[in-house]
Amino acid sequence: MTGTPILTAAQMREAEQAVFASGIPEYELMERAGVAAAEIIWRAGAKRDALVLCGPGNNGGDGFVIARQLRSRGVPVRVAALGESRTESARKARAAWNGPVEPFDQAGPATQIIDALFGTGLSRGLDAVVAERLCDLTGRAAFSYAVDLPSGVDTDSGALLSAVPDFGICIALGALKPAHVLHPAAGLYRRLVCADIGIATSDTIHHLSPPHLVRPLASDHKYSRGLVAVVGGEMAGAGRLAAHAAARSGAGMVRHLTSLDGAAALDAVITRQARGVDEVKAYLADRRLAAVVVGPGLGRGGDARDRLAAVLPCGHPLVLDADALTLLGGAGAEGIPHGSILTPHEGEFAALFGDLQGSKINRAVGAAQRVSAVVVLKGADSVIAAPDGRVAVATGASPWLSTAGTGDVLAGLAAGRLAVTGDPFRAACEAVWLHGEAARRAGAAFVAGDLIAQLPAAIGSRL
């Protein structure tokens, strides 16, 4: 479940210091970075003419190493620098380039543009003329590469501090940074490659990777594989989507409790009418329940409030979504049982934790710690945060997911995986990955039900 580590600028500097402390000089690390980046550029662009844009810091230093490496492979390379090199290693790399350096503001276009202006040391937006020139040169190039980060993005939040062009490949050095996975910065490149430069990273924030799932045992039965209850309310459709997603999540059995008449359906999901709170409580008294999801189709009226109040103290592992989150937001997030999974989108998150500041990762971690629950802050970049500080960030979600009911599917899927694994963080990570994979398999213009149909194949691909 843990993929490539994600380090903030400060954590990156710490990791770098640890490498220096082990006896490896700073310039050696820059050489490694430049060699690794040049290899990626060479494989993509071969001998096409290239222009390397070098900034004043170590990102620019990487650029000089890249230029030298490409030149040694026969690539026609030009270098344009934004002023003098200000660090010792960058000056060394510039001297080793030992070739002409054009002023940045006079550099003409090239087939390949390599942006080594600024990386993790960016402290503010680029001057407008510099940003404009970077956008112009990059826009005209057939091949474009951002070294470590596209110049102009804030490393830790993914915010754009000035105009930033789209790149073909972003070459992350040593580890991913939050800007590689958080939007809007994460939308600025078509491909992301992380170059290993020998930095040891033992961190808690990771890029979400495909899960390792396990088959049921021969001795398993429907209850041992996990019984899930979906406590719906007045909108049967959303609850039904959550229930059907749970039923195709690997769990053994799913009960859908709705307040509507005539709800019984002849399929794998057992639908029960539970109109009053006492009936809901009676169903929740079943000790075999391994997970309960509440929110999809719940409604927001007095009846919904009562049903939610019956669910919160039931003692089973919970997934709280949609209307449940909105109702809890009004109540100041009180009563959320520890160890639950919350699946808010930004609007629901704001209602619950609107006071939290910082990057999407910081806010999700803050929320998870505040309520001692796993928080899945959804979006094109979904952040899954556990109260102990573990974080996984999912990227590359299909833009077709922005359609009605996909959140209900995720909630049901999370409940199903919670029933199977008994581990909220793991369940949330598995659910987000499977949801994304089902969307990928569903192709274009799908509806929420199509996602559910793809879940068995998505699960099958990870056994």
Ligand SMILES: NC(=O)C1=CN([C@@H]2O[C@H](COP(=O)(O)OP(=O)(O)OC[C@H]3O[C@@H](n4cnc5c(N)ncnc54)[C@H](OP(=O)(O)O)[C@@H]3O)[C@@H](O)[C@H]2O)[C@@H](O)CC1
């Ligand atoms: N960590 C590692 O393991 C490794 C790191 N490596 C590389 O080092 C990079 C980080 O290098 P870095 O710290 O020197 O920062 P970098 O991004 O080059 O810029 C800083 C300079 O720019 C300036 N400046 C800032 N913003 C500005 C603006 N808007 N407009 C104008 N100027 C601005 C700032 O000066 P300031 O004015 O802020 O004092 C300073 O002079 C990292 O991304 C990676 O590529 C690899 O070589 C090896 C392994």
Ligand SMILES: [K+]
């Ligand atoms: K850069």
